[in-house]
Amino acid sequence: MSVRKIVFRCQQCGYISPKWVGRCPDCQNWHSLVEEAAPKNDGQRAGGPLLSVPPLALANIPQPLETRILSGMNEWDRVLGGGLIPGTVVLLAGDPGIGKSTLLLQGLALLARQQRVLYVSGEESAQQLKMRADRLRIDSANLYIFSENSLEDIFQACAQTNPAVLAVDSIQTIHSRSLEVSPGSISQVRDCAAKLMRLAKEQNISVFLVGHVTKEGSIAGPRVLEHLVDTVLYLEGDRTHAFRILRVVKNRFGSCNEIGVFEMKEAGMEEVANPSQLFLSERPTGVSGSVVVCTMEGTRPLLVELQALVSPTGWMQPRRTSMGVDGNRLSLLLAVLEKKLGFNFAQNDVFVNVAGGVRLTEPAADLAMITALMSSYLDRPIAAELAVWGEVGLAGEVRGVGHALSRVNEALKLGFTRHLIPKSNSDRLLLEIEADCIGVKSLGDVLNSIFDGG
Numbered sequence: 001m002s003v004r005k006i007v008f009r010c011q012q013c014g015y016i017s018p019k020w021v022g023r024c025p026d027c028q029n030w031h032s033l034v035e036e037a038a039p040k041n042d043g044q045r046a047g048g049p050l051l052s053v054p055p056l057a058l059a060n061i062p063q064p065l066e067t068r069i070l071s072g073m074n075e076w077d078r079v080l081g082g083g084l085i086p087g088t089v090v091l092l093a094g095d096p097g098i099g100k101s102t103l104l105l106q107g108l109a110l111l112a113r114q115q116r117v118l119y120v121s122g123e124e125s126a127q128q129l130k131m132r133a134d135r136l137r138i139d140s141a142n143l144y145i146f147s148e149n150s151l152e153d154i155f156q157a158c159a160q161t162n163p164a165v166l167a168v169d170s171i172q173t174i175h176s177r178s179l180e181v182s183p184g185s186i187s188q189v190r191d192c193a194a195k196l197m198r199l200a201k202e203q204n205i206s207v208f209l210v211g212h213v214t215k216e217g218s219i220a221g222p223r224v225l226e227h228l229v230d231t232v233l234y235l236e237g238d239r240t241h242a243f244r245i246l247r248v249v250k251n252r253f254g255s256c257n258e259i260g261v262f263e264m265k266e267a268g269m270e271e272v273a274n275p276s277q278l279f280l281s282e283r284p285t286g287v288s289g290s291v292v293v294c295t296m297e298g299t300r301p302l303l304v305e306l307q308a309l310v311s312p313t314g315w316m317q318p319r320r321t322s323m324g325v326d327g328n329r330l331s332l333l334l335a336v337l338e339k340k341l342g343f344n345f346a347q348n349d350v351f352v353n354v355a356g357g358v359r360l361t362e363p364a365a366d367l368a369m370i371t372a373l374m375s376s377y378l379d380r381p382i383a384a385e386l387a388v389w390g391e392v393g394l395a396g397e398v399r400g401v402g403h404a405l406s407r408v409n410e411a412l413k414l415g416f417t418r419h420l421i422p423k424s425n426s427d428r429l430l431l432e433i434e435a436d437c438i439g440v441k442s443l444g445d446v447l448n449s450i451f452d453g454g
């Protein structure tokens, strides 16, 4: 009788050790190794029977028909790169309770108008899903609900209902009987996802997987799933605010810079056609430290309010707190302001926040951060009709950024008639559009043009 071999696998990084150790030698996490059966060796070697489908020359592969399934919900279709491609695997990840199941159910109901859809929930019963569907006013004869945790039963349900789209909510609750480890462990998550991926590719079924995000911010079962699937979507948002951003992190079949903006309401997620207006709706006017920045999210310009507060510190070491912008970027810009303009932040706490829980990752937000910091430091408000964007370098120079025309047009649409932008951008822009642009080359220019030299 063969003896079952045991190994210990790190639940954080997947490292395999023949014996138990308290700390993973690879990722250095404590108590992350869990006992499991050793992977089977299939004993594959060269020289076996001929392949039924041998490798093909690229020129001989027939031209595929690119058919995308459109749901009709613009924000949803856009983040998927212009609709869902049959046979793709999409991972929808997000914090607990952010609205993943709600959004998915709504999206699936729209897809079910054209295709048969199977929604598998390992978390909620069929009755609970019915209650949610009633609240969202969803009713579809083509949307099948299956409350189950076993992967084998899901495959069976798929064979019986023959859906074009399958959704599994969530991948962490599903287990395969072939592995003797609990659901949610890294090997179960990886194994189940790989089997669902194979199902998607072999039978041309589009698969949605819902994934929970762990405390550390990675998709539980760590980032292994991100590599496996075709598209990774993150549903983000501040739980205290009603709007949610569906962000593409990876897309094998489309742009990975797109975002979709939704508002969470009693009747579910509602598309926000004009997010800039929503983000600016509660903006105070005539107060120092508040600036409107025009940032690009993929192909779409977005106006958001950036706020800075510079106030005398009561601590030995002043605080630097940033929400929605990178803390390192803030430190860097503070250092540039000190060096180039002689500002002194050593006795001041500095807080920066992007209103509405939006995250600004673009360097084009630099100039807005600088302007907000100057405004708060000098306690001088910025004109309400001014929109700001541009990158700032270590030498205090203001550098040009892309998509200038889209940014200016978006700002004009929302009533921002003046634009504080890099000189290189304004020179080229003024050839194309008639706009009131203040082109700046350095931080000194910013101080002179909108704060009259401080």
Ligand SMILES: Nc1ncnc2c1ncn2[C@@H]1O[C@H](COP(=O)(O)OP(=O)(O)OP(=O)(O)O)[C@@H](O)[C@H]1O
Pocket (backbone or CB within 6 Å): 094, 095, 096, 097, 098, 099, 100, 101, 102, 103, 123, 135, 212, 264, 265, 266, 267
């Ligand atoms: N009756 C209701 N009216 C308004 N909003 C509701 C109502 N019921 C639930 N919600 C909202 O829906 C959210 C939960 O949505 P959902 O279950 O889709 O989230 P989830 O991301 O799937 O959560 P989980 O990680 O637990 O699966 C709640 O946080 C709440 O804001």
Ligand SMILES: [Mg+2]
Pocket (backbone or CB within 6 Å): 100, 101, 102, 123, 169
């Ligand atoms: Mg859920």
